[in-house]
Amino acid sequence: MLPKPVICIIGAGAVGGYYGARLAQHGNDVHFLLRSDFDAVRRNGWKVKSCDGDFTLAAGESHVYDDPRKMPKADLVIVTLKTTANDQFEPLIRPLVKEDTAILTLQNGLGSEERLAELFGKQHILGGMAFTCINRLGPGVIHHMAEGWVRIGEFGGGPSPRASRIAELFISSRIECKVLDNLRRGRWEKLSWNIPFNGLGAVMDLTTDRLIGTEEGVAMVLAIIQEVAEAARLLGAAIPEDLPRRHIEKTRLMGAYQTSMQIDRREGRLMEVEAILGEPLRQGTGAGAKMPRLSVIHEMARAVDAASGKRE
Amino acid sequence: MLPKPVICIIGAGAVGGYYGARLAQHGNDVHFLLRSDFDAVRRNGWKVKSCDGDFTLAAGESHVYDDPRKMPKADLVIVTLKTTANDQFEPLIRPLVKEDTAILTLQNGLGSEERLAELFGKQHILGGMAFTCINRLGPGVIHHMAEGWVRIGEFGGGPSPRASRIAELFISSRIECKVLDNLRRGRWEKLSWNIPFNGLGAVMDLTTDRLIGTEEGVAMVLAIIQEVAEAARLLGAAIPEDLPRRHIEKTRLMGAYQTSMQIDRREGRLMEVEAILGEPLRQGTGAGAKMPRLSVIHEMARAVDAASGKRE
16 A cells, blocks of 8 residues: 655644644644644644534644644645745745645635745646635634535646545545646636625625625626636636626625635734735736726725734 | 895704804804704704804704795805705705805815706805814714814805805804815815825725825825826816825824714715715816726725615
């Protein structure tokens, strides 16, 4: 039998903690890099309340670290840092990388794969998206409320045996996962929700139900999605024509939902402004798209962050 | 001795109540149109706490009405309605107008003089601005905290004996007042503060100190003022070059100030979106100005209003 791959989770907040713990629960060799939660998780392990079944990992059942230099070289690095910490890629990830390490970023927005490729080489990099509704209730305590599926793809594009093997790791850990032929299209599809709802919700401080509870709000959300769709099209990552309508319908079912950026704003934390707004704006306008609304929302989000955001 | 002019105050909230009561205090013949406060003011009169001296008008000392059809024909109508009630000009003002009635609007933003001129004839109309920090504490109870000066001008432009006589009414009631040669320039100077601070403050729900407490915020405020300045210039109402700097300096002294639009938003009332944002946007872009930020802020303000504003 082949040895189990060494999996390192960098940034074990709610998303990293959940997926890492699921993988470990199903017998994978998972190593977590933690920061503020390190002591608590080393002492108490993980406790996951999940719509797909609660479970715990006792203290001895997971490998936790407070320093990446103490971690083993990885076959697979899963990056779930908040993108506002992307300036830490070099010190956090370099110690884990060997010749054939696969680095999979499940972070929000655009720009993380590019940055990782610059630092570690394009051939190492995959990206993906976690579609999940999940909260960290405390150190090592995670509440997974809904969804949970993952889409991954090669940064270089196209299918690959490696991507399929990684998907199989997720699937055998009871996490629904598929490999995308076109990671960029997947990213832009997700952005076409995140930009209007995270962006507007944060700068206007409105929950999703109030944002689309009126004709004026729906018109503005749809106008922003059109800007994003045009950018995606010009970048060769066209999104489906019926996606705007589906976004509105799906979001109506979510009730008074606070997006991650709105929560960050309300809690005085830095928002993921550049990954979710700035980088899509730069790539879109660079390709010739007109994005007047996104441009102003980006300015506003920077101003909100400066006024209220703190380095965590 | 000539008879005293009949002065009718339409919309006696904080601003209308204060200036009307000051005029009455100094012996002018003032008639107030009230709505929700009618019963209380008829019973208790006016009580004004003012940085320029407290005073009261007993119940018998002021003429109050709940129906404009019961009021006398006016020599001077002073309009201090919230601009969101401008669709009520016809029923509220028509009963007061005779051949030589002067109608002075002290309302915020742009568009009120034009609308009044359409309804009652351009020759009747003057406009002005009240620079004051004032609150309504309860029915007939007003707190005047700072400033209080007034600028007025003919809608048709230029000085006039009539404008001078109205200014004299204010001055002899201890209200600092000057006649503007160019009312439009005065309006655009005030808009160059109101648009960034009211507009951004309301859509982002930030007090003035947080808005200009950071480089990013100041940059955005200045960029918006530049849009307004360019519109004003193209409309022949150029504002002084050092005004943006003075706005920032003056606003720093105001501390954690909530603009009227931010207060309206927080209290779930309609904001003065069209007078302060929409009409300047239409006039500015109509004259060829590029106003990308104002355009988006206007959309956002309409969405906030739709989501939270109620007809008062």
